[in-house]
Amino acid sequence: MATQHSRSAARLMMAPAVVLLLGWMLIPLTMTLYFSFKKYLPMRGGDLGWVGFDNYVRFVTSSAFWPSVMTTLIIVGGVLAITVCLGIVLAILLNQPMWGQGFVRILVIAPFFVMPTVSALVWKNMFMDPNYGLFAYLWEFFGATPVQWMSQASLTSITIIVSWQWLPFATLILLTAIQSLDREQLDAAEMDGAPASKRFAYITLPHLGRAITVVILIQTIFLLSIFAEIFVTTGGAFGTKTLTYLIFQRVLESQNIGLGSAGGVYAIILANIVAIFLMRIVGKNLDA
């Protein structure tokens, strides 16, 4: 499959995608880099000259920086943990013989179609509101004091909301993976004397390894940049300020483009550290 002819054709056919993405990456990135070395305050006249690394220093030394990195990692990690674990459980459940499997799948897949803004609004107002939310009624019904989700369990709340949105994705990929497990392997393990729990631990789970890495990779890419959920629910208060959100505040609320751009560069670096780390794993998995 590799004649000279087809190789040059391949290069040609790849060109549009590569050039476009290169442009999409380089042009804004260059502009962001450019701004990041400037004192750029649109509210006060715009470009106020070069400032070297001032913005970078200011951004990391700000008291909000490290907490925001932590918050980002906690949310990403939390959502990944929840979606992968529950995803596995759900995938196994859905793989059991039952009536109306298709219908259940329709129910389970639904959150994936909901706009992040809408789901954040719905959860925040109709479920997690300490006065009118359904959870408050539920807690009161059982005689407990309603949890003030958005203020006292803010990170948990956001993690729950985001997990709800991404659970279908994880479940579906894991379900497809489970269904691809060679039936004979399970039979063999059963013959070998492994009870159901051990069949899961020794056969099913390792089989899912690849799917789990892919779920983690794709979700991480999306989770690193969650924004709407925070914007709508807490507006960054109560320790829910992620790096993305911090940049948003610098750029749009403080109108400090230089500082925000420096933050953007940090975010890109963080994202790429995570990405390289993940892609190592997936990259390896891709050929395997």
Added chain:
Amino acid sequence: MGQIKLNQVSKSFGDVQVIPPLDLTIEDGEFTVFVGPSGCGKSTLLRLIAGLEDITSGHIDIDGTDATHVPPAKRGLAMVFQSYALYPHMSVRKNIAFPMKMAGLPADEQNRRIEAAAKALNLTDYLDRRPGQLSGGQRQRVAIGRAIVREPSAFLFDEPLSNLDAALRVGMRLEISELHKRLATTMIYVTHDQVEAMTMADKIVVLRAGYIEQVGTPLELYYKPRNEFVAGFIGSPKMNLIKGAEAEARGAPTIGIRPEHFDVSTTEGAWEGTIGVAEHLGSDTFLHIHGVAGCDAMTVRVDGELPVKHGDRIFLTPQADKLHRFDSQGLRVE
């Protein structure tokens, strides 16, 4: 120890009865082969014995005790699957150790058995590889190794060689035969390849659509097939079946004659035909002959080289004592 007895065992999937009630006894130490066309229920029968499927009615005795409701792992049987069903993420060593680990055997005993199995199966150098890094034949041996270490009272094989290429298949066939000779354990072996059945079996069970057509030693089936189905199924190339006048002349509505039971001449004989394709293997010559009355395409096998070619005329004389006669129901007539 490893006598297996099926009493009126039947199996239905939903409304479809795949195995009608059936009796079968497999003696201890016997090498039994289930053979039959695809979809006839061989695998199902094997899985019923293994306990991987529930039987719909009847009961299964293993070594004289009722095992119908015993879970697979407790039946003392080991199974080798068509796809090998190796655990892809475990090394060969771990694969082989798995059943022992599940049984909670002490580590040194595990190692002892692994080493022994690896030695017997020529796997010692590959113990630390993953199945993905092995060739087909090696994988097959790992699967057998995994079965051996459990020291089961019987082995079940489901078409274990069908994923291997011709040369390897011959080699592995021998290895399994030798294993049987050495272990003298009951083995049940499923295949649809009649050569495997003939060469390996002590006893062949020919199945068709869930029914047992004939049970017997390979040579019994070769010499005395109970019906046309068995006659056609056992022996390669297939037995030639001749109907019509030539058959009537020999005392039956249908007569059968195996390709190797002809006297061939370029000058004279009972029947005359034209050579379609002549296959010269050196050791044998296979002739595919058209134009013989009562049989569209007659296959003839001649030992050694016969210098004939496409389009030549040829004369055949069936060896009278090797003729098989079948009645109009296809049943053997003596």
Added chain:
Amino acid sequence: MGQIKLNQVSKSFGDVQVIPPLDLTIEDGEFTVFVGPSGCGKSTLLRLIAGLEDITSGHIDIDGTDATHVPPAKRGLAMVFQSYALYPHMSVRKNIAFPMKMAGLPADEQNRRIEAAAKALNLTDYLDRRPGQLSGGQRQRVAIGRAIVREPSAFLFDEPLSNLDAALRVGMRLEISELHKRLATTMIYVTHDQVEAMTMADKIVVLRAGYIEQVGTPLELYYKPRNEFVAGFIGSPKMNLIKGAEAEARGAPTIGIRPEHFDVSTTEGAWEGTIGVAEHLGSDTFLHIHGVAGCDAMTVRVDGELPVKHGDRIFLTPQADKLHRFDSQGLRVE
């Protein structure tokens, strides 16, 4: 028309030379089989001829004109792939029509050829099915049909039968042979199954690691293998190779004797051994014999049934005129 000539053709993948420079001429109308163990470069060679890979050096002439840089579609060759490579989303008719559509043939001509090919290949009833709804053998026939309608100057087959089961393989082998007889078009056929090579070829090219070991007719290779490799590769079961005193006594460091060239006796003979596994096929008996000096495992084939079994002592006498002699480099000595 369909003479193909390779002049000093070589192929490297990166730094690895898979095919060292090689000359080969395939005559018009010839049925040439490339045979050799897995990975020896058979497919690569075929793909070089097809134009699916660029050759690293040398040039290829087709019908006397240099085709080295001609794209695959323009070489006038048709190829049948191991996986059939049918277009799953097209009906059989569309599959067969595809090359003609690409060539821009008028619709009625297309239909004429499709009907003809379908009739020749027994596909008429399946023209509107999708490949997914066909059996393996039928798919194979569609692939051949797709090749035929192009009326190519040569057909290339890459292990076309390896995905079929034993019985079907025999049938399709015959069909392809008959096709060749009928069309008399050049065919190049890749296989690693020596039976296919022997039965189908006009000329066999035996490859090892990209080198041509021997070119000749099947019987030439059977009777006069040029070296031990060819001797071992051609013929089934494999030729027995004997080294040591017994060989020296017969005038060479190594002697070869095919399984079918023994006189076997239970009482007396040149060599004595113990039967390991005895395979009783009815038509033949294969004996795997241990303990013969100079050869660990000797395979012997006896016509018909020989009532011996595992553990019996047996005596063998090689037929002197059927002996092959090899020097210490493994080359044939006359």
Added chain:
Amino acid sequence: ETITIATVNNGDMIRMQGYTDKFTEETGHEVEWVTLEENVLRQRVTTDISTKGGSFDIMTIGMYETPIWGANGWLVPLDDLSEDYDADDILPAMAGGLSHEGTLYAAPFYGESSMIMYRTDLMEKAGMEMPKDPTWEFIREAAAAMTDRENDINGICLRGKAGWGEGGALITAMSNSFGARWFDEDWNAQFDTEAWANTINFYKDLMDESGPAGYASNGFNENLSMFQQGKCGMWIDATVAASFVTNGEDSTVADKVGFALAPDTGLGKRSNWLWAWALAIPAGTQKEDAAKEFIEWATSKDYIELVAENEGWANVPPGARKSLYENPEYQKVPFAQMTLDSILSADPENSTVDPTPYVGVQFAAIPEFAGIATDVSQEFSAAYAGQQTVEEALEKAQALTNDAMEAAGYR
């Protein structure tokens, strides 16, 4: 011509959209509405105007943005409005807050201050009487007295939600009455002062005693709903809320609401803010004339009458025009006078006890304020929710404010 208007999604604006056809009928100009939630709107219009994006012909902005943008020359001056329009009729407090150096840059659609809304029945039950101008001490006592946890009644509901326009506005206005200020004359942050500590501590104590659960994330909307459902004894918030709580359709307590001026501590400043949602025209728009026509129409006396005619006087956009409060019909509205009094008592130029370098009551009209105040109010909210102590919150607020001011080059 078709003009594009970015606007906030509150009730009065939505109502105005309903009358768009009337405008089109009168002038022949079509109107495209971009209605956004307040935070999104602010982000959207700010980006657009600072990059000269030109997506909008009219923007709905507040008292905070107008002077800053006007100073930058980003807005079209509204100094040539027609005679009929009667620009002098605009309440001086409003006109002042929407001008830069005496030039009006945005026309107020409605204006508001804040005041106390309280439940007369609960006040009576508690045996107390609300003065016209209570002190915070009184409020605290009254709140404690009205609180009835059994029946889900909280003595007082106040904003605690993070965001400079939410809880930030309340606490800043409140701090004014406690003698606090954001910056001293040299732009040094003042969160290390006792006045701020008093403010926050008082707020937190008050709310912990008598406020609703989860007040740290309550904003205007949440409090409004609770008050309407009778869950609040008192509520200090925007004067426009008065029309909602007295509207029998949505409010269960419509006939039991009294009003009073926002409290003080006797230092001379009350804790009421001043705000207006106003319409402004970004400089550079191609449709300046049509835009002006619209603004004149929407903020005119006629529009007020149009609404009054169709929806009743209680629902007209309040707080923008003097003439409205002189209208005898409007004077019948129960909260009219109190609203006017509240507006009149707020002075953006001079909002704090100690002098400041900035203008604005509940904000400082400098570009950096929004960003800083959002961060600061988040720290406060975290303290309300008990995630950190008041001292910690103030310390952080102090640090981050000075930090940002330094970054912006004030210090």
Added chain:
Amino acid sequence: MARAVTKQRKIVNTAIAWGIGFLIFFPILWTILTSFKTEAQAIADPPIFLGFDWTLANYEAVLERSNYGRFLWNSIIIAGGSTVLGILIAVPAAWSMAFVPGKRTKDILLWMLSTKMLPAVGVLYPIYLLCIQFGVLDSKIALVIILMLINLPIIVWMLYTYFREIPGEILEAARMDGAGLREEVLYVLTPMAIPGIASTLLLNFILAWNEAFWTLNLTAAKAAPLTAFIASYSSPEGLFYAKLSAASTMAIAPILILGWFSQKQLVSGLTFGAVK
């Protein structure tokens, strides 16, 4: 399917699965239910599940207030356009990667994916300026292009994983049969990859439909899709749960219905090469 599953077991499975499915779906169901309540019933204590006065008033209010049809149409154009454009660009690229892999292929693929990590807020300003420069602010074309670029890596990756499952021999067969590159892609590859392409289309349509940052920030009146529609309901004066629910329902209904109808394709294709 190992042993025949007992009826009880199946009943238990079904009950648990339906229960969990219901729980997961509940927030959406609750939103839909609430959209038919009056505002007072929406926040009633205790909550009312079904026994309320069903009303369409909220929908009427929402429809009266904003031009839903236009938002919907914009959403369809933007999501559809960006997806289709993305596929058109991605198919050739994925073809190259899957069938003419080079040493760099994997790196290029992962690099493409890494462009997705660019934090949108960090580059809002540059992009906004660019849009002004090209005069495409508040135009569908800008969003089509930007969303296409955002999703392109995912599209390429998905297609790549499907294409890799297509045996190269079939394309070679086409080549032998005289098909040029164009015919090969058009007549053989694309039809064979239809399920994969459909699934890619769907997934990216959903992602584009739900994208809320760029669609909100780069539009005003003309090009605003449903994400902007919902942004005008998120917190008006007062807690209008019922109206919010109605608006939410209207914003998600089209994609939800589309998703349900096509979930088979979506699910069967959603593997990202995670399953072999």
